[in-house]
Amino acid sequence: MSSLSARVERATSLARRVRDKRIVWRGTALTNFTHEHPSPRLAADLFKGEWASRLPSPLQDTTGTVPLFEDERVSWAMERLGGVNGDSVLELGPLEAGHTYMLHRAGAESVLAVESNQRAFLRCLVVKELYGLDRARFQYGDFLEYLRRTDDHFDVCFASGVLYHLLDPVEFIDLISRRADRLFLWTHYFDPRGTSARFQQRGLESVPSSHGGFAHTLHRRKYGYSLRAAGFCGGSNKTSSWLTRDDLMDALTRFGWTDVEVGFESLDHSNGSSLALVARRARVGA
Numbered sequence: 001m002s003s004l005s006a007r008v009e010r011a012t013s014l015a016r017r018v019r020d021k022r023i024v025w026r027g028t029a030l031t032n033f034t035h036e037h038p039s040p041r042l043a044a045d046l047f048k049g050e051w052a053s054r055l056p057s058p059l060q061d062t063t064g065t066v067p068l069f070e071d072e073r074v075s076w077a078m079e080r081l082g083g084v085n086g087d088s089v090l091e092l093g094p095l096e097a098g099h100t101y102m103l104h105r106a107g108a109e110s111v112l113a114v115e116s117n118q119r120a121f122l123r124c125l126v127v128k129e130l131y132g133l134d135r136a137r138f139q140y141g142d143f144l145e146y147l148r149r150t151d152d153h154f155d156v157c158f159a160s161g162v163l164y165h166l167l168d169p170v171e172f173i174d175l176i177s178r179r180a181d182r183l184f185l186w187t188h189y190f191d192p193r194g195t196s197a198r199f200q201q202r203g204l205e206s207v208p209s210s211h212g213g214f215a216h217t218l219h220r221r222k223y224g225y226s227l228r229a230a231g232f233c234g235g236s237n238k239t240s241s242w243l244t245r246d247d248l249m250d251a252l253t254r255f256g257w258t259d260v261e262v263g264f265e266s267l268d269h270s271n272g273s274s275l276a277l278v279a280r281r282a283r284v285g286a
């Protein structure tokens with residue numbers, strides 16, 4: 001073999017091993033080790049600068065600022081839903097397990113939380129370990145795929161901050177309706193009145209749509225530059241679809257949710273109008 005073709009072959013093999021992550025390209029494998037004494041801080045610092053949430057003691061000063069571990073929307077929801085003590089809970093999009101932590105502390109018998117962002121999933125695992133969330137399980141994957149295939153049934157579904165990140169929010173409402181008896185949902189909704197300039201810039205077209213015989217309009221939005229932010233915690237597509245408040249409420253009714261109670265409604269939220277709600281439904285076949 002000529003020396004040129006040998007060099008090409010060695011370079012190709014090297015590139016392949018880098019691609020397959022079998023060799024470390026920058027530094028050495030030793031960068032993955034620590035010589036420090038084990039501590040919560042050391043574990044949390046694996047994601048230094050990435051935490052959105054303020055973690056509970058002893059990490060409150062070295063993590064993020066958003067109070068998701070003491071979220072008044074979640075306290076409200078648990079109270080309106082009659083508590084979660086002894087309940088099985090399905091949580092969709094846990095981000096950093098702040099709401100999981102609250103559900104666990106409130107006595108949920110089990111929490112299954114499905115998260116599709118790799119680094120958010122890993123942060124959830126750090127939280128689970130640091131705060132002893134032994135009745136919570138985290139799964140890495142797309143909750144839509146989970147919902148489409150599972151037969152599992154839960155007492156409560158927590159769907160906070162996820163509906164407006166989806167391409168087909170009505171399919172999502174249909175899917176969760178098959179899986180739980182009680183619901184907490186927090187979401188933005190489409191309302192051209194109470195919106196900021198930033199909100200207006202992200203709007204695309206409005207498309208008539210139908211799911212399960214329910215006619216509605218999808219107001220498509222793009223994420224734009226926010227997809228460049230390391231802390232992006234939205235959906236997994238470049239766009240998402242928002243519902244109007246009326247379509248949201250009608251979809252809930254259409255898929256069997258009753259006793260809907262709204263709280264925390266804000267028309268002038270900087271990211272678009274938003275509300276929290278709790279609802280109940282009779283179990284199919286019950």
Ligand SMILES: C[S@@+](CC[C@H](N)C(=O)[O-])C[C@H]1O[C@@H](n2cnc3c(N)ncnc32)[C@H](O)[C@@H]1O
Pocket residue numbers: 068092093094095096099114115116117120141142143144159160161162165186233234235236
């Ligand atoms: C805006 S955050 C909401 C976090 C938290 N639930 C809250 O209310 O503060 C949305 C979360 O849902 C996750 N997510 C979005 N789409 C998802 C999907 N299809 N499957 C699983 N997780 C998803 C994101 O990665 C992110 O962690």
